[in-house]
Amino acid sequence: MSMLAAATSTPIHVPRVEWVAILPELILVGAALVLLTASGLRRARLPRGVHMIATIAAAGGALGAAWYLWAQVSDGKARDAVAGAVVVDGFSVFFMILVSCAVVLGALLADDYLRREDLDGPEFYALMMLSASGAMFMAAANDLIVLFLGLELLSISLYVMAGLHLRRSESQEAAMKYFLLGAFSSAFFLYGIALVYGATGSTALPAIADFLRTNVLVSNGLLVGGLGFLLVGLGFKVAAVPFHMWTPDVYQGAPTPVTGFMAAAAKAAGFAGLLRVLFSTFITYRLDWQPVVWALAVATLVLGSVVALVQTDVKRMLAYSSIAHAGYVLVGVEVATSRGTAGALFYLLAYTFMVLGSFGVVTVVGRRGDAAHDLDTYRGLASRRPALALAFTIFLLAQAGVPPSTGFLAKFYVIGAAVEARAYALAIIAMVAAVVAAFFYLRVIVVMYMTASEEAESPRLRVPAGVTVALAATLGFTLVFGIVPGTVFDFARHATVLRF
Amino acid sequence: MSELLRSYLTVAIFGGAGVGMVALMLGAGRLIRPVRPQPAKYVNYECGVDPVGTGWSQSHIRYYIFALLFVMFDVEAVFVFPWAVRLEALGVFGLVEMVVFIAVLALGLVYAWRKGVLKWA
Numbered sequence: 001m002s003m004l005a006a007a008t009s010t011p012i013h014v015p016r017v018e019w020v021a022i023l024p025e026l027i028l029v030g031a032a033l034v035l036l037t038a039s040g041l042r043r044a045r046l047p048r049g050v051h052m053i054a055t056i057a058a059a060g061g062a063l064g065a066a067w068y069l070w071a072q073v074s075d076g077k078a079r080d081a082v083a084g085a086v087v088v089d090g091f092s093v094f095f096m097i098l099v100s101c102a103v104v105l106g107a108l109l110a111d112d113y114l115r116r117e118d119l120d121g122p123e124f125y126a127l128m129m130l131s132a133s134g135a136m137f138m139a140a141a142n143d144l145i146v147l148f149l150g151l152e153l154l155s156i157s158l159y160v161m162a163g164l165h166l167r168r169s170e171s172q173e174a175a176m177k178y179f180l181l182g183a184f185s186s187a188f189f190l191y192g193i194a195l196v197y198g199a200t201g202s203t204a205l206p207a208i209a210d211f212l213r214t215n216v217l218v219s220n221g222l223l224v225g226g227l228g229f230l231l232v233g234l235g236f237k238v239a240a241v242p243f244h245m246w247t248p249d250v251y252q253g254a255p256t257p258v259t260g261f262m263a264a265a266a267k268a269a270g271f272a273g274l275l276r277v278l279f280s281t282f283i284t285y286r287l288d289w290q291p292v293v294w295a296l297a298v299a300t301l302v303l304g305s306v307v308a309l310v311q312t313d314v315k316r317m318l319a320y321s322s323i324a325h326a327g328y329v330l331v332g333v334e335v336a337t338s339r340g341t342a343g344a345l346f347y348l349l350a351y352t353f354m355v356l357g358s359f360g361v362v363t364v365v366g367r368r369g370d371a372a373h374d375l376d377t378y379r380g381l382a383s384r385r386p387a388l389a390l391a392f393t394i395f396l397l398a399q400a401g402v403p404p405s406t407g408f409l410a411k412f413y414v415i416g417a418a419v420e421a422r423a424y425a426l427a428i429i430a431m432v433a434a435v436v437a438a439f440f441y442l443r444v445i446v447v448m449y450m451t452a453s454e455e456a457e458s459p460r461l462r463v464p465a466g467v468t469v470a471l472a473a474t475l476g477f478t479l480v481f482g483i484v485p486g487t488v489f490d491f492a493r494h495a496t497v498l499r500f
Numbered sequence: 501m502s503e504l505l506r507s508y509l510t511v512a513i514f515g516g517a518g519v520g521m522v523a524l525m526l527g528a529g530r531l532i533r534p535v536r537p538q539p540a541k542y543v544n545y546e547c548g549v550d551p552v553g554t555g556w557s558q559s560h561i562r563y564y565i566f567a568l569l570f571v572m573f574d575v576e577a578v579f580v581f582p583w584a585v586r587l588e589a590l591g592v593f594g595l596v597e598m599v600v601f602i603a604v605l606a607l608g609l610v611y612a613w614r615k616g617v618l619k620w621a
Contacts, residue, residue, distance in 0.1 A: 014593045
């Protein structure tokens with residue numbers, strides 16, 4: 001009894017919570033909960049498009065909150081918040097803005113798709129906002145446990161989203177595969193955290209960095225093993241070879257707007273975690289992880305580009321192309337300089353818009369049933385829907401790295417950073433991979449323009465208003481900032497990572 | 501042997517002792533007991549009553565959703581009990597946090613209820 005009294009008399013230190021620092025995440029989580037319960041409680045069907053508008057409003061709110069934070073950190077100032085659990089620096093705010101944009105574009109693509117496939121409801125939007133908040137937590141994590149929580153929030157929502165199309169068995173298969181392999185990779189990640197904790201005595205990233213700077217480990221097997229496991233867990237999320245096995249099946253099977261969102265947000269969040277762990281925490285172990293990331297980058301570039309050559313399904317081809325894109329970002333990670341990080345960030349932002357635009361076109365061409373993704377269905381698209389074919393052409397050329405587009409500049413910046421860091425072999429491999437990759441992008445363009453349409457009687461493709469807006473926005477971003485990249489590149493350059 | 505590996509030695513000894521204990525008990529039983537096989541002895545044990553059907557029978561998928569909802573609130577209890585013991589020390593902040601936690605879980609239950617998950621028919 002006296003023990004209990006003694007226990008209650010000691011007050012527990014309660015951390016001060018700076019709500020503003022996590023406001024973008026809070027807005028998205030709150031909106032997801034409200035959307036889910038509000039439309040669950042109503043008996044009458046809500047007017048069409050209301051979920052989309054609510055989602056876009058919430059993402060706009062998150063964007064505004066992130067913009068407010070940007071004003072505080074843009075000049076290299078950074079601080080940690082919520083008892084050191086999250087960090088507010090240019091890097092985390094950059095990803096908050098990127099993910100908010102992905103949510104807006106994903107909602108625009110999904111609105112008509114969900115109605116077309118009889119899947120309309122709040123679930124897609126709520127899950128998308130929850131996974132987006134997970135992605136933001138990953139980017140802002142200042143502790144390995146917070147990083148893991150963000151990773152799980154992102155992943156679990158995405159597993160369900162991949163299986164959202166109830167009547168397509170491919171969608172169910174994608175969800176199952178993604179879940180099983182994702183759970184496995186999460187276990188790797190968690191074990192990595194345990195080993196790093198065992199070696200350094202902390203899960204807080206600044207404490208780990210501090211420990212590694214001030215101590216020389218006699219035997220570092222535990223630490224390097226832990227770092228390796230962290231690399232496996234995050235490499236899975238960004239679809240780096242050899243952890244890419246899930247990518248083609250999941251990208252092909254998931255509903256097309258989900259694939260677009262997944263390619264943009266999950267990849268960005270994975271790289272945010274990777275950069276935060278490798279570049280700002282384990283920078284003193286650079287010589288240990290650089291060769292590993294080098295090998296991952298080369299394998300990812302080569303396999304992604306080469307295997308994409310033989311695909312006849314456009315969605316699957318874009319999946320392999322997204323693997324290849326992860327390789328270019330890994331080049332920016334490998335050089336471990338601020339310039340490489342800025343290049344990687346610019347690449348991720350450019351890729352977000354390119355890939356969501358591409359999957360926007362695929363959503364439209366896929367038709368009801370979401371099954372018409374064979375290369376043959378693109379035959380003569382230019383004569384049937386010239387504007388749509390032109391938009392797809394620009395997205396594909398941008399992904400191939402043809403100027404003037406953000407895709408070209410993105411490749412230019414990461415390869416430039418590699419050359420500056422004297423990683424010549426890596427730069428040459430990346431350039432060769434870009435040339436190889438150009439072939440399969442151009443093949444789709446040739447099919448769209450050079451061959452006549454065989455099925456003249458097929459129902460005319462309908463381009464819904466939401467997709468039109470999304471395509472216009474992504475096209476505008478890709479072309480305008482491909483010609484005048486100054487603003488966006490400065491944005492990426494000032495999104496500095498907090499160096500512990 | 502490093503300090504770290506030596507501390508794992510305890511784990512190995514503990515595991516070895518566990519395996520040895522089971523082997524000893526089962527082995528001793530095998531040596532001492534009489535062997536009189538009867539068909540009734542090979543039937544699955546089901547609280548003493550004769551079993552119905554095989555052990556591999558399928559259960560209805562509906563149980564799965566109930567189990568899921570149950571586990572959710574079961575795990576909630578794990579968090580609520582220690583919180584209740586230390587409520588005074590945690591103060592208003594702890595109260596608000598727990599209300600938020602339970603409210604989010606309750607919203608999930610409301611959603612499941614409105615989706616008709618709780619109806620058996």
